[in-house]
Amino acid sequence: MLKDMFSRPENAKMYWKEFMHQCSEIGIGSLGIVIIISIFMGAVSTLQTAYQLVSPFIPISTIAQIVRDTVILEFAPTLVCIVLAGVVGSKIASELGNMRVSEQIDALEIMGINTKTYLVLPKIVAALVVIPMLVVISAVLGCLGGRFAGTMSGIISGSTFDKGLLQYFQPFNVFFAIIKAYTFAFIISSIPAYYGYYVKGGALEIGRASTKSVVVSCVMILFADYVLAALLL
Amino acid sequence: MKFLAKVLSRYVAARSSKYFFSLRLCGVARNQIRSKSWSMIEIKNIRKSFGDNVIINDVSAVMQSGKCNLIIGTSGSGKTVLMKCMVGLFEPDSGEILYGGKSFTDMDKEDRKMLRQQIGMLFQGSALFDSMSVEQNIMFPLDMFTTKTYGEKLKRVDEVLDRVNLNDVNKKHPAELSGGMKKRVGIARAIVLNPKYLFCDEPNSGLDPQTSLLIDKLIKEITEEYSITTIVNTHDMNSVMETGDHIIYMYQGIKEWEGNNKEIIFSKNEKLNKFIFASEFLQDAKDMRMLEAKGKIDNNRNMDELLK
Numbered sequence: 268m269l270k271d272m273f274s275r276p277e278n279a280k281m282y283w284k285e286f287m288h289q290c291s292e293i294g295i296g297s298l299g300i301v302i303i304i305s306i307f308m309g310a311v312s313t314l315q316t317a318y319q320l321v322s323p324f325i326p327i328s329t330i331a332q333i334v335r336d337t338v339i340l341e342f343a344p345t346l347v348c349i350v351l352a353g354v355v356g357s358k359i360a361s362e363l364g365n366m367r368v369s370e371q372i373d374a375l376e377i378m379g380i381n382t383k384t385y386l387v388l389p390k391i392v393a394a395l396v397v398i399p400m401l402v403v404i405s406a407v408l409g410c411l412g413g414r415f416a417g418t419m420s421g422i423i424s425g426s427t428f429d430k431g432l433l434q435y436f437q438p439f440n441v442f443f444a445i446i447k448a449y450t451f452a453f454i455i456s457s458i459p460a461y462y463g464y465y466v467k468g469g470a471l472e473i474g475r476a477s478t479k480s481v482v483v484s485c486v487m488i489l490f491a492d493y494v495l496a497a498l499l500l
Numbered sequence: 501m502k503f504l505a506k507v508l509s510r511y512v513a514a515r516s517s518k519y520f521f522s523l524r525l526c527g528v529a530r531n532q533i534r535s536k537s538w539s540m541i542e543i544k545n546i547r548k549s550f551g552d553n554v555i556i557n558d559v560s561a562v563m564q565s566g567k568c569n570l571i572i573g574t575s576g577s578g579k580t581v582l583m584k585c586m587v588g589l590f591e592p593d594s595g596e597i598l599y600g601g602k603s604f605t606d607m608d609k610e611d612r613k614m615l616r617q618q619i620g621m622l623f624q625g626s627a628l629f630d631s632m633s634v635e636q637n638i639m640f641p642l643d644m645f646t647t648k649t650y651g652e653k654l655k656r657v658d659e660v661l662d663r664v665n666l667n668d669v670n671k672k673h674p675a676e677l678s679g680g681m682k683k684r685v686g687i688a689r690a691i692v693l694n695p696k697y698l699f700c701d702e703p704n705s706g707l708d709p710q711t712s713l714l715i716d717k718l719i720k721e722i723t724e725e726y727s728i729t730t731i732v733n734t735h736d737m738n739s740v741m742e743t744g745d746h747i748i749y750m751y752q753g754i755k756e757w758e759g760n761n762k763e764i765i766f767s768k769n770e771k772l773n774k775f776i777f778a779s780e781f782l783q784d785a786k787d788m789r790m791l792e793a794k795g796k797i798d799n800n801r802n803m804d805e806l807l808k
Binding site: 274277278281365369370371373374376377378379380381 | 644
């Protein structure tokens with residue numbers, strides 16, 4: 268499927284329009300859930316880290332460091348992408364599945380359009396563009412959520428948290444998170460596209476394909492997460 | 501010198517392909533290209549199976565240009581599979597589909613694309629794009645394959661909608677339309693690029709007899725008006741009698757009979773007769789027609805009297 272995706276577009280303007288539409292669907296469509304998850308993720312991390320740091324010899328700003336690194340290294344890319352696999356993945360699979368079952372893909376083929384290029388490629392490219400952005404937003408919001416929870420509960424002051432955020436900061440961690448985001452974005456978009464595009468049957472099969480694509484995407488994300496951590500860290 | 505000649509030939513080839521590509525995008529030029537290329541559809545010894553299940557077995561036929569060609573048969577007789585083989589949605593196991601003598605299976609990607617732009621197809625379930633309005637659905641092929649301005653495209657959309665007798669539905673979505681309206685929008689989308697071939701897969705399925713008749717008439721009129729070669733899959737006898745310039749009867753994947761709507765009633769083929777005269781009413785009607793032909797029925801007599 269991936270090989271067949273690369274062909275000369277019939278009308279570049281239409282492909283661009285479809286790409287922008289997918290960017291909006293994947294990016295703007297998932298922004299709400301990403302914001303909510305990220306803020307709570309950061310907040311809970313702060314509270315739980317503070318709960319575990321009982322030793323008086325560890326400075327309180329360490330909480331911010333731990334929250335920052337956990338959010339950047341794991342929570343923002345992995346957790347958010349697992350959620351996105353559910354949100355975006357099921358949408359892609361069911362959309363393509365419905366198009367296949369209702370012969371809309373056949374209708375496009377008859378018109379002389381390469382459906383893999385027109386329907387699948389913009390989704391994958393849009394995911395590759397938008398999901399890393401969402402991961403960056405998530406990381407920032409995670410840290411802000413942690414700061415907010417820390418100050419609200421009186422565990423750590425805002426200035427101490429900010430100081431902790433800047434201590435021992437390794438830019439490579441951000442680079443690692445972005446690499447993860449690109450890898451997961453490809454998984455999130457290509458696996459559901461495959462399951463949706465090749466669905467056979469009716470409504471029941473669309474549901475099955477959607478569920479299966481989410482499960483496979485999640486497993487692949489976790490597997491890729493381990494491989495990337497083992498290779499790059 | 502050789503190098504210069506090579507560079508020059510490449511330049512000329514690039515320019516001509518560029519010119520050809522620009523022609524492709526131009527609606528008027530498309531017709532010029534079209535007139536030079538494919539015209540008649542011929543299917544030769546087509547065989548298609550799914551696993552061990554042979555759906556089409558050695559079917560050959562020639563579709564008449566500019567006419568309404570009907571493929572009829574009971575459900576599961578292989579009509580849809582044959583049609584999908586003809587348009588390239590299924591690859592036949594063996595045999596050939598020839599468009600103007602050129603094998604469809606042997607065509608390269610570009611030729612196939614070009615050919616497909618000359619094919620309009622009405623699907624069983626209409627296959628309209630759910631997320632688009634009627635106007636956007638019909639405008640889609642124009643957006644994709646022409647360089648017309650928005651105004652020109654809108655004009656063309658209105659023209660084809662008017663042709664299929666639909667008004668004030670431009671902004672509606674497919675979910676807001678009735679079955680008959682969806683079919684008409686499907687036809688409008690299929691003819692918007694002035695195709696050379698129109699394929700209709702069971703255009704009357706799920707429609708009431710009156711709307712079915714309307715769709716049949718529309719297909720027939722469009723075929724004659726635009727000189728399109730139309731291929732219709734159907735098991736509706738009204739359609740057969742209304743539009744069947746050329747009829748192919750399929751039975752369990754085999755071509756059982758070929759003829760037209762005038763011959764079909766008097767066919768001696770037992771399987772075909774079973775299919776056509778499935779109801780007692782039609783059988784009675786046939787008997788009456790036979791008697792009438794033999795001069796045993798006086799047409800001036802009262803119908804009630806005849807039925808007695």
